[in-house]
Amino acid sequence: MVLLRSCKFADRSLLSYSSSISRVLFTASFSSTKAQTPSIQSHDLLLYKRISPAAITPRTSIVPILDQWLQESNEIVVDKLKNMIKVLRNHNRYTHALQLSEWMTNRSYLDQSSGNIAVHLDLVSRVHGLEQAEKYFDTIPDSLKNFKVYGTLLNCYTFKKSLKKAEATMEKMKLLGYMTSHSYHSMLSLYNKTRNHEKLVALIHEMEKTGVCYHRTTYYLQLTAYASFDITAMEKLLGYMEANPNLSLDWHVYIIAAKGYLNFGQHKKSREMLKKSEGCVHENTNGVAYEILVTMYANLAEKDDVYRIWDLYRKRWRKINDKGYHHMISSLVKLDDIVGAEKIVTEWESVTRSFFFWVPNILVNAYSKKGDWKKAETYVERLVGMGKQPPTSTWDILATMFCKHRQMEKAVDAMRKAILSHHHDHWEVNQVTLTACLKYLEEKGDVEVAKEFV
Known part of the structure; x- marks a missing residue:
């Protein structure tokens, strides 16, 4: 969600940069485990099968399974069990990873090293939120609060876009001499996500002065920032990047430049950048x-x-x-x-x-904006006839459209369907449309239906 958000487009390899910082910190925190992609080996295969994402639902606790493993007199190999925490985390099973971390700590399989504490802090933040993570951080002895722990806390703040707390933590780390290249890049990603581009550039200049690792990702972030507020600086930096033999540029960099030119109304130059980007796209x-x-x-x-x-x-x-x-x-x-x-x-x-409805919803929205409510209605009816179940978002779009064109009976019917399907969808219904439907029902005398809506 980092590098290209300000350009209103997304690339998986660049947008995953924020989470990649977290993964690097997480991997480095396990002092006795090699920094490599976690894998399940023969010894712990049977245990992993019992607690794997395929075996249990996210809400099922793995603690009874772990207890049973011990009751069966099975061996516990600490490094391999720690490796399981990584595996669970990589499968987005943060709750299970935290349960395993707590289980190992409670049974003294995990020592209270700064690395293990950093891992636990990260998991607490993901499962229980920043407030609980801060409470846990306060319980950590000062002697164990090294660059790993502070770096993890910083990453927790950047992941949740908590700008003020992240900046305060960064200043604390500077005073303690704990700022690393990963810490700087974590803050760069936050500034980019929150569109604090001038702060982003200032931090990059600070990195240059302090000699912190400055690589292609940093250049991409800086270019993205300039693309939003300084076209001359963007052109100068792009020229430097193209002339630098140590930088291997790909199609992303020209997309960033194209967006920058578009932001400043220079359509011809934007198109030239898109052509350059195309030249970097291979099969x-x-x-x-x-x-x-x-x-x-x-x-x-x-x-x-x-x-x-x-x-x-x-x-x-x-x-x-x-x-x-x-x-x-x-x-x-x-x-x-x-x-x-x-x-x-x-x-x-x-x-x-x-058949995710966020694709056909584009067409439903288009019909709505053009005022062609009959076409939108016919299209959704056809999908329903095919056995598809439109979510809240689709019915809400229809209800708003019907309301706009004073088709209030249809609007009420669509709003009722939106409400009934709401438990399947995170969409929040249009409050203006809902209010209009309630007013119509009250004026019509359908008080019971209005109460049902409320």
Whole structure:
């Protein structure tokens, strides 16, 4: 969520940078475990099978399973059990990883080293939130609060976008001499996420003065920052990066520059950067490159280029996922090519296995904005007829559209369906539409239905 957020597009390899900092800190914290991707070996395979994500649900406690393992007189190898914490964490089973950490600590399998404490702090933050993480941090003896522990606390704040607390922690670490390259980059990612680009650049200059590791990721962050407020500085830095033989630039850097030029209304230069970006896209490049190019060309109102990139995407990439279709449909809607969007939606319907409604919702929204409520209604009815179950978001869009066009009976019906489907969806219904439906019901005298809505 880091490097390209300010450019309103996403790439998995760059956007995962914030979490990669956390992974580096997490791996480094286990002093007796080699810094490598965790794997399950023969000894602990049986135990892992019992507590693996495939074996138990996220809400099931693994503590009874661990206790049973001991009751069966099975051996405990500490390093391998610590490795399981990594594996569980890498599968986003943070609660289970924390339970295992606590279980090992309570039975003295884990010593109270700063590395183990740092790992535990990270897990507490992810499972119970910052407040509990801070409480746990306060219980740690000062003698064990080294750069690993402070670095983890800093990463907890940056992950939760807690800017003031992160900055306070950074200043404390500077006083203690604990700032590392990972700590600096954690703060850079936070400044980028919160769009504090001037602070980001200032911190990079500080890194230059202090001789902290300054690599390609740092340049990308700095370029992203300049792209938002200083086009001259962006051009100067891009020229330096292109001339630097030690930097291997890829398609991302030109996308950042293209967005910068677009921000300043220089469409011709933006298009030139997109062409350079295309030159760095190869057949084995992640499909996200095509998705971003499609979106960028749509932002420039270059319809022919949007279709050209889409054709390249389909030829070079083995299977376009829902996200790829989402980008293309959104781009065509932005270009007011509703007919083209309808064709892509039809194609998506024929190949998708999951049928997530955030893809067809684009079309429903487009119809709504154009005032074609009958077409939107017919489309959703067709999906329902196919056995699909629209979520709250879809019904809410329809309810708002019907309300706007004074089709209040239809609006009330759609709002009722939105409310009934809400437990399957995180969408929050439009409060203005809900209020309008309640007012209509009260004026009509349907008090009981109004109470049901409330």
